[in-house]
Amino acid sequence: SGRYRVKVAALCHRALAWALRLVRGKVCVRSTHAYVFTNCTHGRVDSVLETFDLYAETHPSLCISSRIGKLDEVVMRAAPSLVLELGMHCGYSSVRLLRLLPPHGRLLTVEVDPLAAELGEEIILVAGFKHSQFQVVTSSSAEAIPTLRPVLEADKGTGEGFGLVLMDHDPQQYLPDLLALEREELLSPSGCSLLLISRNRRAEELRDVLQHIRARPDRYCIKSDFQCMMERCGCALSD
Numbered sequence: 001s002g003r004y005r006v007k008v009a010a011l012c013h014r015a016l017a018w019a020l021r022l023v024r025g026k027v028c029v030r031s032t033h034a035y036v037f038t039n040c041t042h043g044r045v046d047s048v049l050e051t052f053d054l055y056a057e058t059h060p061s062l063c064i065s066s067r068i069g070k071l072d073e074v075v076m077r078a079a080p081s082l083v084l085e086l087g088m089h090c091g092y093s094s095v096r097l098l099r100l101l102p103p104h105g106r107l108l109t110v111e112v113d114p115l116a117a118e119l120g121e122e123i124i125l126v127a128g129f130k131h132s133q134f135q136v137v138t139s140s141s142a143e144a145i146p147t148l149r150p151v152l153e154a155d156k157g158t159g160e161g162f163g164l165v166l167m168d169h170d171p172q173q174y175l176p177d178l179l180a181l182e183r184e185e186l187l188s189p190s191g192c193s194l195l196l197i198s199r200n201r202r203a204e205e206l207r208d209v210l211q212h213i214r215a216r217p218d219r220y221c222i223k224s225d226f227q228c229m230m231e232r233c234g235c236a237l238s239d
């Protein structure tokens with residue numbers, strides 16, 4: 001009966017958390033930032049990520065779920081020197097990426113919402129990262145991508161292109177942004193992992209971009225273990 005009581009208590013906890021998320025309704029970047037800023041231990045990456053997870057238990061959240069362990073797996077395997085993130089929001093995935101980069105690694109993150117960009121940047125700093133390790137670009141991905149070549153060239157040693165691109169912004173933009181990255185020759189010729197986040201379990205929204213990738217087996221290889229595609233790598237993950 002002890003085990004039964006524990007199970008019932010866990011179920012009640014989950015039901016309460018679900019109800020709270022439902023009642024609270026909309027995702028709020030200010031509330032996410034305030035919660036993480038106040039409750040995490042500053043300077044400790046794990047504490048920042050855990051506090052995001054704690055917040056997401058009882059509030060609506062847009063952060064990539066910590067359940068997507070494969071994200072870490074792909075980043076560690078790719079060991080990229082230069083990473084591009086499209087869709088930073090409050091900085092959760094940026095922190096998650098930054099903690100896995102090699103010492104010389106850098107993250108460029110693009111966010112269209114100025115408030116999210118400002119608050120997200122603060123969270124990255126709170127996690128203990130320095131401006132020498134990351135740069136926030138406040139604009140739409142479509143506007144940002146054509147401006148990135150000079151940033152790459154200024155970045156000694158990593159000027160060859162992005163070794164990993166995480167798209168978690170607007171799925172409608174995934175294909176046009178990938179085409180722009182190809183056109184601008186921003187993907188590292190020696191290998192680039194492309195991570196496409198889909199919050200829609202059936203991933204219909206990824207159809208066009210997946211079609212584009214599948215039609216180019218000479219350029220992209222599909223890692224079937226991730227039910228997805230890869231260029232010289234590429235991977236679709238569902239939240």
Ligand SMILES: C[S@@+](CC[C@H](N)C(=O)[O-])C[C@H]1O[C@@H](n2cnc3c(N)ncnc32)[C@H](O)[C@@H]1O
Binds near residue numbers: 088111116
């Ligand atoms: C799902 S959230 C990103 C969550 C974040 N990756 C994380 O795990 O914490 C999507 C973000 O992309 C931004 N966004 C949407 N369309 C965009 C675009 N075209 N360019 C840049 N950012 C965009 C939104 O403002 C929002 O903050």
